[in-house]
Amino acid sequence: MDGGAVLEVNGIVKRFGSLEALGGVSLSLQSGDILGLIGPNGSGKTTLINVVSGLLYPDAGSLLLYGRRIDRLSPHRRSHLGVNRTFQIPHPFTGLTVRENIDISLLFGRLGNRADLDQRAEDILKLAGLSEFSEHKAGNLNTSQKKMLDLAKALATEPKVLLVDELAAGLNTSEAEAVARLLKEVRKSVDAMIVVEHVMNFIKRVTEDVVVLDAGKVIFSGKFIDAVKDSKVREVYLGKAGGT
């Protein structure tokens, strides 16, 4: 459909009072793409994810999913159409068990009322490495388990586009390794992904294609190795971060 773009972000503007968090951001995802979204703190990465997933409504611009406008739809409609995300700080339902967390996505998600509910739930829990915690309250998990649960909940809705917000943030090296492996697995089941990341080593492992945001504007779009050489990018981001 429409030349095959999975997700098109066209000139998205988002303001908070007098602050312009996003000043006309455009990007496009093709089938099979994994796009790394990088930039310094406050550059608008998470705001963009919030706009695409429906937490915030843009002040201007449009979002197209397989050519269909979604920027005015509520988050659950976008979830049904195949847009889902994870959070930098995970959002599990702490009062429910891990299994119940997954069940909600399976029952109310894109396909809903699955006949093979139990099987699907077990598969996802296994993929996320949470099988043994199935009956634990989600509030009792540690940070990395909560992050895995966040990802598992998103996967249970069988998304076509997955937005991953700083999955590695706050994790130690081996935990981040596990998350990166899981993302490779996830790549097979989704059509396209945006991965927001602050940790450069992590983004390198996941994708080569990056978009760099600064102060709500796209300042670079291309291959990661070129981004490192780009003078503007070095100035606003890598320079400050000490050349990581």
Next chain:
Amino acid sequence: MNFRHFFLKDPKRMWPEASMLVAPLAVIFILGPDIYPNQSIFMELAVFIMLADALNIVYGYTGYLPFGFGVFFAVGAYGTAILISHASWQVAPAIIAGACLAALLSLLFTPLLRLSGAYFAISSLAAFEAFYLIFSNTQLTSLTGGPYGISFTQVYNANLDYTAAVVLAIASAIVVLVISKSTFGIALQAIREDRFAVELAGVSSLRYRTYAWLISSFISGIAGGLFGWYQGFFYPEAVFNLTEFSVLVIVFVLFGGKGTVFGPVVGTVILFLVYEILSLTFSNSLLIIFGLLLVVLVLFIPNGIEPLLRKAADLLLYPDGRD
């Protein structure tokens, strides 16, 4: 919603909890009037249990607190009374129609379920005042009886009404139990915890909050109809009583434990008794005592006594620990 997956857990697992709800209530309502021969007190208790369960469904399970939710009780009472006195309806259909009227009124508020809770709480309070002023207005005396009250003694039948109220009070407790064990209830709980995350899971949080809200106002309306029927005649102040049919109910639910199955019922039974004793002995300082009780509840036991009771019961039943 597909009924095949309506229950996540085995429905048979509800039986123990259902019997733990029904048996004590049945004992109280059947033996109570013999021990303390004042049926109207037990009638009020039944009405309060219904209201507490109704409030629990919307406040406990969605987090939205309709502060003036007594308006649905009052509209149920008036709807029933008007249909019986003006249109000579039978009692049962009149009460159901009154409750439908209450639910219809609650539809007006559904757009507010997408806003922050303050709007919802305040506008229900405003609706309470507005409807009180409308129903008690002298210009509507021919329809509502205005400030002089409305009478429909032709159908008065205290014993039948008492039985109906008891059955429906127990039924409303069962409704809460069923909701808590259903996917609907789990979705509601998730909505209360994190509205955005639950949307991402594909749940239309607005739709499920609306369902909860409609069920809640319908039960309140039924309670109002039963209460009015038992009176046979009432003044507007008797049913538009913010202290009794809104605030007291909020206190009962909060004290028992909002968002739990047993909390509202236990809270109502205990505190209603306390309230009756207090109002007989300390009627002067009743407001002060209840006011301070509310402050203490919110600040020190916001989850009510249910979790404490549950812990105590676990210790008694499984002294060596569960699992």
Next chain:
Amino acid sequence: MSLFVDAFVTSILYAAFFSIAALGLNLVFGVMRIVNLAHGEFLVMGSYLAIALADSYGFNPVVSLAVVVPVFLAIGLLLYFPLVPRLQKSGDPEMSSFILFFGVSYAMEGLAVQLFGVSYQSLQYNLFKPIHVEILGYVMPTAWVVTAAVSVAALALVYFYLYRTGLGLQTRALMINRDEAMANGVNINAVSAIAFGFSIALAASAGVFSSFISYPTSPSIGDTFTLISFAIIIIGALGNPLATVVGAVVFAYAYGYTEIYAANWSSIVPFIILIAVILARPQGLLGRKAREF
């Protein structure tokens, strides 16, 4: 026709009074995201204090302000610390605050009944000499004009605090975005406590004049003031103190004219406007658009 014009002029005075009556409620909501359902009771208590000062010492209400403001500022600060920080830590402060402050209002109403009885009390118009003044050809009670003048002065003071002082800047930052403000070193407890104290003092100051211009004072009238204040701040914009003035003007005119043309229904007016505004434009007349799901 002259009735129409009269109502137009007196409604301006009403609007000034009700701005002050409601302002504190909005300040507290804006800064703390909590709802003080006992707001009207503080107003009533202020009124009782002014009546007592007039009865015992013959104080004119403007003089009484010198006592009422510091006393209620202190009461507000003293109540803030045991109640609000603890409330903020609870799961849902906004909803819990309704119940907490309803409890406070109950206790205060009960206290007022014990202390002052249930009968209606009012200040006498003759505390001001002359009793009537003529402005632009309209003869009005001096008390009304003074009420309006004091209200405008209080509004100017609040404006000065919010827009011309360092603490005011922090207060506004807190109203716009709590998390950002915290991250940027705003002293939440100090700013909130002061806002809470101001709010109580403003309510009590309005109470000093309330028996002249609105309702006679009684323990049970507090609820009415709370509800009217709510209507006003929602019509203006919840959480935006200065929008309160717009809400008060709308309320005062709607109330003033229904009182003339449909007196039977005038007391319903604030609630009808409130519900209508919430349904049609929940962000208030001046609020920014807020959409949730």
